[in-house]
Amino acid sequence: MSTQPDPSRGAAVKATDRAHVFHSWSAQALIDPLAVAGAEGSYFWDHDGNRYLDFSSQLVNTNIGHQHPKVVAAVREQAARLCTIAPGFAVDVRGEAARLIAERTPGDLDKVFFTNGGAEAVENAVRMARLHTGRTKVFSAYRSYHGATAAAINLTGDPRRWPSDTASAGVVHFWAPFLYRSPFHAETEEQECERALRHLEDVLVFEGPQTVAAIVLETVPGTAGIMVPPPGYLPGVRKLCDKYGVVLILDEVMAGFGRTGRWFAADHWDVVPDLLTFAKGVNSGYVPLGGVAISAEIAATFDRRPYPGGLTYSGHPLACAAAVATIGAMAEEGIVENAARIGEEVLGPGLRELAERHPSVGEVRGTGVFWALELVRDRATREPLVPYNASGEDNAPMAAFTAACRAAGLWPFVNMNRTHAVPPCTVTETEAKDGLALLDEALTVADAYTG
Known part of the structure; x- marks a missing residue:
């Protein structure tokens, strides 16, 4: 599939969306949805040519990846x-x-x-x-x-x-x-x-x-x-x-x-x-x-x-x-078995290794390609990085972390004080390791809010 940039097309898609689409769970005037041009496997991309490793599986549903x-x-x-x-x-x-x-x-x-x-x-x-x-x-x-x-x-x-x-x-x-x-x-x-x-x-x-x-x-x-x-x-x-x-x-x-x-x-x-x-x-x-x-x-x-x-x-x-x-x-294609193997051999060990290096990670938990990192301000007290159901300025640390992920080319699944590592069940070992490296980089932003 072509990833040839076409910013004018992206602008038109965005304009039509903002004029007519009413989005779920959102204050309509405060959102800025990404205009997506295409997707394949573990990736999707926008009209500006930016490609994202999909560590969200969209809404944790594209289990066999995009465009199988x-x-x-x-x-x-x-x-x-x-x-x-x-x-x-x-x-x-x-x-x-x-x-x-x-x-x-x-x-x-x-x-x-x-x-x-x-x-x-x-x-x-x-x-x-x-x-x-x-x-x-x-x-x-x-x-x-x-x-x-x-x-x-x-x-x-x-x-x-x-x-x-x-x-x-x-x-x-x-x-x-x-x-x-x-x-x-x-x-x-x-x-x-x-x-x-x-x-x-x-x-x-x-x-x-x-x-x-x-x-x-x-x-x-x-x-x-x-x-x-x-x-x-x-x-x-x-x-x-x-x-x-x-x-x-x-x-x-x-x-x-x-x-x-x-x-x-x-x-x-x-x-x-x-x-x-x-x-x-x-x-x-x-x-x-x-x-x-x-x-x-x-x-x-x-x-x-x-x-x-x-x-x-x-x-x-x-x-x-x-x-x-x-x-x-x-x-x-052994996709269920692949999910089990990636979780046991790559995501589980890799996420636990990130936790050792990043003070913002309070706990790692999960199985298969279904993992969460609990982000905290203080590991000892387990105070969440942001308050329960935070919004606006109270949610600034998680917003900054999310922005860092996206800027690096990783699309995370974020909810409250957690980021979830939930790539497609078809994710390869290389893709999973790439995602961990991008997550490692973004967690330094969360770390700045600890201590």
């Missing part, structure tokens, strides 16, 4: 054959996508309800759980993100929930384990796990288990900080759900399809949820697609009882064609 030729060809071929058809019909590519997903999900999650993305997947999983149990309350963790639609935003445990929180959606939040900033005053992973499970059961008991339909958890929280749960936690949650007849929903929208070095993050702990939500990596976002993988028991609830939900574009043929090609490419 097999997926591009599959979408083109499907468009020539059948662009769209209503979800009530049986179509080869829709059934094949569902079959390939069901083959890889844990346990008996063999039925798939397709959505347009992750938030709708969470919405429908919650609806299924409520209808299956006849209960209304749903538990979710602080430090979580589940989407921006009505139920999903109320489930979300970060500040994006606040402007839309009605306090009447039947959602109860609890603390999940996070040893570095333990809400349980734990000193070891074992203590954190034990105390987090005890806390969750206490909240269940005091809320009345007979009123609780589901517990929704990101298997490994993504935007909230990539806090890999301690050994025993997810199996413990599964046992609590079984004890009280609560549906376990694992949100794998970000963690699924190779991101953690397994097809699904649940595979790390051999946990089988009742419902599993997915999107993003299922087809790397080439065409919007998400869904819910459903257990046999919950699917049977709707054998004779109509499921009251549906979407015009559920299982859209172009999206499903992209999913079939993506899953095929991941299997044929």
